[in-house]
Amino acid sequence: MTGSASVEHAMPQALVVGASRGIGLGLVRVLLTHGWQVTATVRDTARTPQALSELQKKHDAALKIVDLDLSQSSRPGELAGSLSSRALNLLVISAGIMGPDHQRAEQANREETGELFDLNAMAPLRLARALLPAMAPNGVISFVSSRMGSVSLNNLGDRELYRASKAALNSLSRGFAINEAIPAGVGVLNLHPGWVQTDMGGGEAPITIEQSATGMVNVMEDALGQVEQRFLDFEGQTLTW
Numbered sequence: 001m002t003g004s005a006s007v008e009h010a011m012p013q014a015l016v017v018g019a020s021r022g023i024g025l026g027l028v029r030v031l032l033t034h035g036w037q038v039t040a041t042v043r044d045t046a047r048t049p050q051a052l053s054e055l056q057k058k059h060d061a062a063l064k065i066v067d068l069d070l071s072q073s074s075r076p077g078e079l080a081g082s083l084s085s086r087a088l089n090l091l092v093i094s095a096g097i098m099g100p101d102h103q104r105a106e107q108a109n110r111e112e113t114g115e116l117f118d119l120n121a122m123a124p125l126r127l128a129r130a131l132l133p134a135m136a137p138n139g140v141i142s143f144v145s146s147r148m149g150s151v152s153l154n155n156l157g158d159r160e161l162y163r164a165s166k167a168a169l170n171s172l173s174r175g176f177a178i179n180e181a182i183p184a185g186v187g188v189l190n191l192h193p194g195w196v197q198t199d200m201g202g203g204e205a206p207i208t209i210e211q212s213a214t215g216m217v218n219v220m221e222d223a224l225g226q227v228e229q230r231f232l233d234f235e236g237q238t239l240t241w
């Protein structure tokens with residue numbers, strides 16, 4: 001083994017899903033500076049955003065970019081097959097959408113609800129299930145959820161479709177954690193990134209991508225070896241379901 005290959009071998013392994021922009025891209029950036037070997041997914045590697053290409057130039061072999069469109073239900077199994085033989089210490093599923101602008105149950109058609117609930121709730125579960133065998137013992141699977149997915153903290157009732165999709169993610173991930181991940185020795189986090197300055201969060205959001213991603217990476221690194229499920233924000237505060 002060459003010197004650089006042996007260094008690579010010692011690095012912890014992370015897979016970040018939805019890394020083209022926003023919080024996912026921020027997580028890749030922070031994980032690389034913390035010494036992780038990162039596989040980052042984008043929908044189409046032929047259109048990899050410049051920011052991610054530049055990170056790859058800077059970090060070379062520590063960053064691998066692969067394509068994954070979460071709306072294609074066959075892809076999780078294919079991705080699991082194409083990963084390196086090194087077990088994953090961390091899987092972060094950040095990809096998500098807000099859903100239709102109207103955000104009203106009575107206005108939503110089947111196509112809108114199908115896309116929103118499939119991408120925000122079903123697809124993360126399909127992927128986590130497909131990749132559980134690739135996880136290292138004491139590793140962590142992180143679902144990027146939202147405070148808006150908490151039923152008990154919903155005092156406003158706005159954005160009802162998005163809230164319901166994240167509540168569905170929280171519910172599905174509970175069953176997955178209890179029945180599959182925890183028995184396999186893998187922890188599960190449902191993470192609220194804060195209200196963050198991304199395309200989704202908008203310019204009025206108080207938290208920068210760097211603040212959110214730095215906090216989330218610290219929370220995830222602290223969670224390695226803790227084989228339980230928790231719903232935490234980017235500062236490590238517990239949220240009620």
Ligand SMILES: NC(=O)c1ccc[n+]([C@@H]2O[C@H](COP(=O)([O-])OP(=O)(O)OC[C@H]3O[C@@H](n4cnc5c(N)ncnc54)[C@H](OP(=O)(O)O)[C@@H]3O)[C@@H](O)[C@H]2O)c1
Nearest residue numbers: 018020021022023069070095096146195196198199200201
């Ligand atoms: N921003 C906030 O304030 C906030 C607050 C709470 C929770 N969150 C959650 O945090 C996560 C990231 O949000 P963000 O603010 O970073 O959003 P964003 O800037 O809108 O980025 C969304 C990401 O999801 C990817 N994506 C969308 N559809 C996809 C698909 N079918 N397959 C694969 N990837 C897909 C996008 O890829 P493309 O570039 O290809 O579209 C992009 O990388 C989401 O789950 C969101 O619900 C965000």
